[in-house]
Amino acid sequence: MTAVEPRALASYPFLREASRFVKERGPTLEELLRDIAYAGARGAGVERVRAALERGRVDPPACRLDHECLAEMLAYICARFVVSVAGSPALTRRYSLMEAERAAEMLRLEPPETVAAVCEELGLPVERPGGMFLMHFAPYLRFAVPNQAEWKLINRRLRRGMVELDQPTVCRLAQNALRARFDTELPLAVPDPVKEVFAGEARALKNEADARLQKFQPKELGKVRIMAFPPCMRHLLATAQAGENVPHSGRFAIVAFLHSLGVPSEEIMKAFAGSPDFQEDKTRYQVEHITGVTSGTEYSAPGCETMRTYGICFEPDSLCRREWMTHPMKYYRVKMGPGKGKRAEDRGQGTGTDGKAAGSGQ
Ligand code: SF4
Numbered sequence: 001m002t003a004v005e006p007r008a009l010a011s012y013p014f015l016r017e018a019s020r021f022v023k024e025r026g027p028t029l030e031e032l033l034r035d036i037a038y039a040g041a042r043g044a045g046v047e048r049v050r051a052a053l054e055r056g057r058v059d060p061p062a063c064r065l066d067h068e069c070l071a072e073m074l075a076y077i078c079a080r081f082v083v084s085v086a087g088s089p090a091l092t093r094r095y096s097l098m099e100a101e102r103a104a105e106m107l108r109l110e111p112p113e114t115v116a117a118v119c120e121e122l123g124l125p126v127e128r129p130g131g132m133f134l135m136h137f138a139p140y141l142r143f144a145v146p147n148q149a150e151w152k153l154i155n156r157r158l159r160r161g162m163v164e165l166d167q168p169t170v171c172r173l174a175q176n177a178l179r180a181r182f183d184t185e186l187p188l189a190v191p192d193p194v195k196e197v198f199a200g201e202a203r204a205l206k207n208e209a210d211a212r213l214q215k216f217q218p219k220e221l222g223k224v225r226i227m228a229f230p231p232c233m234r235h236l237l238a239t240a241q242a243g244e245n246v247p248h249s250g251r252f253a254i255v256a257f258l259h260s261l262g263v264p265s266e267e268i269m270k271a272f273a274g275s276p277d278f279q280e281d282k283t284r285y286q287v288e289h290i291t292g293v294t295s296g297t298e299y300s301a302p303g304c305e306t307m308r309t310y311g312i313c314f315e316p317d318s319l320c321r322r323e324w325m326t327h328p329m330k331y332y333r334v335k336m337g338p339g340k341g342k343r344a345e346d347r348g349q350g351t352g353t354d355g356k357a358a359g360s361g362q
Helices: 006-011 016-025 029-034 036-054 066-086 089-107 112-121 137-143 167-185 192-215 231-241 248-260 265-270 280-290 304-310 328-336 342-346
Strands: 133-136 162-165
Touching: 006 016, 006 066, 016 066, 029 036, 029 066, 029 192, 036 066, 036 089, 036 192, 066 089, 066 192, 089 112, 089 167, 089 192, 112 133, 112 167, 133 137, 133 167, 137 162, 137 167, 162 167, 231 248, 231 328, 248 265, 248 280, 248 304, 248 328, 265 280
Parallel strands: none
Antiparallel strands: 133 162
16 A cells, blocks of 8 residues: 555554554554553553444544554554454454454545555455446455345446446455455464453453353244254354354344244344344344334245345255245245144245235235
């Protein structure tokens, strides 16, 4: 990256240029860990991780002067130390996602040349003929949002192997690339002095992350038999429970599906607790909206055709390929055998409806 303003480096502290800046102008590791002058940066590093965990957000930098920007870069370094010492995969995933989202949020407001320079360093080279962004389809596919129709190559404009993109889309790709990079980098193999300095705070944050996860740990889903789920719903549930992000359309589908099977809202919420972007209030709002608690409208899961359009019909099996298979609920009922899985049918959601409100005529 050629723009080396300290303010820019504080915004994107993962850049090589930021490391160079810290090496030239910053403290040694020993000074960073022990010197009273850097106590603020160490504390800000801890707070950065805490903000990611508790608020689901890492704020953009508020620095103007060079030394303030340096402190911001040091806080980033300390935050990485903290998650590495904590050794909690859930905390690391959440922190990584929030750092990546922070960078993407700021990039969206940058001039295109800054976006291009940051993308270049993240392994996403772009060309900018006539003001637009062009990216080769290979890196595009590597970092495109999976299982979402709008990200499929078939729904993009291609010019001789290059995908035409707007700035928000490029920034989203940068976010995914950055997250992938953090996933490979973290946790860092930190030396003992780093462990000593951050042990207490790291333990407290790990305990908090574990407690949050425990509170919503899915135990069982009542009488529902997961082995009778269609491949699409098994995949969505497993993805959510593994702590991976599920696309919005997928969340809607699995929430409505579980609700149709009679799984209580509180149990449905637990399925999403491991997601790195899990926020109790936001998830509760979404679940209660779909299940009709707050909206007054109970939605049913989308039918197979809509699931395919969303790109979330996952590895259909031989039962899925039967010509009459039109809905995930139908799949479940067939698997359960005669007279089973009746609750949805009783509510008029068994086969015919398609992501619509039960009984609402929508
Ligand atoms: S065919 Fe239908 S039930 Fe089977 S995986 Fe696809 S969406 Fe799910």
